[in-house]
Amino acid sequence: MMLADAHDGLAVRITAIELEGEAAAWIGAVGLHEGEELVVLRRAVLGGPLHVRTGGGGEFAVAREVAGKIAVVPLDRSDEP
């Protein structure tokens, strides 16, 4: 599944980032990279960005179109946001 499809509160792990090289490298440097665990906290209205928390302690706003290119798998647990 893609991160954009994950519901609020779902804990996931990034399995692939399907963006082109430089963009993928940049968001990796920011903190979203393969293997990183995330919890979707909320999403802005009208198809706005997702608010996620990473296992590394960071929180990010991720544009829906970027989230649509981040492949994730749900983790066993479903953390509270």
Place this chain on the structure above:
Amino acid sequence: MSAEPSCHTEPARPSGRTPLEGALTIALAGRPNSGKSSLYNVLTGGDAHVGNYPGITVEILEGNVTLPSGANAIVADLPGFYSVEATVDAATDEGIARAFLEAMKQSGRALVVVQVLDPTRLALGLRLTAELLRAKLPLVVVLTHGDVLTREGHTVDVAALSDAIGAPVVLVNARDVATKAVVLAAVEDHRREGSEAQGSGRLDAARIAKAVVKDVGSATELRRRRMTERLDSVLLHPLVGPVLFVGIMALLFAAVFLIADPASNLMDRLVGLARAWLASAFGKNLVTSFIADGLLGGAGTVLAFMPQIVILTVALELLEASGYLARGAFLVDRLLRLLGLSGRSFLPLLMGHACAVPAIAATRIVRDPRERLTTILVLPLMTCSARLPTYGLVLATFFGHRSALFRAFIFVGLYFAGILTALVASWVLRRTATKGKGLPLVLEIPSYRVPQPRVVLRKAGQAARRFLRDVGTVIVAVAAVLWVLLTVPMPGSTAAPGIERSVAASVGRAIEPATRPAGFDWRINVGLIGSFGAREVMVGTMGVIFGVENAADDPAPLTTRLRETRRPDGSPVYTTRTGLALLAFFVLACQCMSTIAAIKRETGSWRWPAFVMAYTYALAYVAAVLVYQVSAVFGIV
């Protein structure tokens, strides 16, 4: 400031020694919101001047420090960045940081990079550490927010972290006065010992972070998390959040101009006194007129903007440092994305309704360079407060006989015309002039923090100095040129003495054939030439042309004169159609030298100010002609 020695640790460092030599540059590097500004302030005591680094086109601020050995060193404050390997665009903070580090390497100057790292987000920061080590840069890691870490119920094993990454590490609290000595000692030690023993940069950031940060449990941390969650649940609520955001932005926007207004008036009054003194001391002649109306007039404009710039910078820094600005961007991102912009452009666009000059400075919060440029290019289309006197004059002159509601309707329409044109222009620009790959929106949402007054004030001072130097000089120069055009008589002119014989009047008559389709005669053309530098000057210039004293303060006699001006056949020169065309022109034309100077400063070239002038004047002319001609089709006279 509290002294918390417990926040500091002796640095763990690699082995090997080389003698300390030459002047040293200490480059502060780190992710945005890592505490870099606070550390810079502690190290330099707020001292800041613009450094000269070959190949670097943006300002890198630097301050001087004395190392524990007594040697002098320079602290350079790099912009916050995430990576030196992944650079999407040279104009991003990542590109600037990389260019700086490469320039330093090439210059052979002695350098130590101090990476400022937020230990509460250690895994994120260590990714940059790995990159800096891979780039073979001499590195000292400074963990800031030591106090926050303690409050959050965590401890960090500094020695283990230093071993794991292969570089010296110190833990400090940037608000603590002892921090300076600790950091500078670590830097000097590392310089003395050399960076040969540094790690290779092949490290697993997540694993290291997990190993060295221990959770010792804290009720405070639990409370802080709950507080953050509660605040976010309100401030980022799908419905309440956007309403609060617009409210807070409107409040900020109003506060900036309400607080700045008395200060601007005071500046205006001081310049007025200087001009009056000049006239009384040396009499009224061409030289005193040039100094009083040209140079001092320009200086008055500069000083009148200064309070806005300072207060705006303070407000923006407070929003940014508190962690709210990123949340605001999250809320309005989707709406602006439709137009090729993002949530970060919202604040500058809102500010543009008061004045484009501080709004252009405010675009610095937009990280994507193409988006930032687009925002700068469309900002002059927003209805700023300087347009209001002319709108008032035109509405009173041509629509005075209509109801107040009708005039209010037109007034609101003018605002929306500006917004709509800006949005369409933005959409077009993102597909043409500023087309290209942008940064994907992955915006870090920082923790809520209390801003540090000293850091905020230092940034406000820097903004004021930059404005004076870069914008102020251009404003004064253009004011002087306009004075010459409006005052110096055209050689060979047979017109009546005064403004009618000026170079501007001759130009106004010469371009009349081109402006006639828009209903503008030579007098309106002179008004437009006079208001090239500042649109609010239009009313005063028209007053001079029609021989009306103090038209800018009381435009009523001028509106009467305009209404009564007739052609030889008795028909009115200025009709409702002229008024509508003039309004269309004023909505779109960038008649503001301060805006042009601000764009030059922010884009670093004259190309983009020239582009703004060209496209806004072309739009304004076409719109004025269309409005004048089409309104005739609808039977408006």
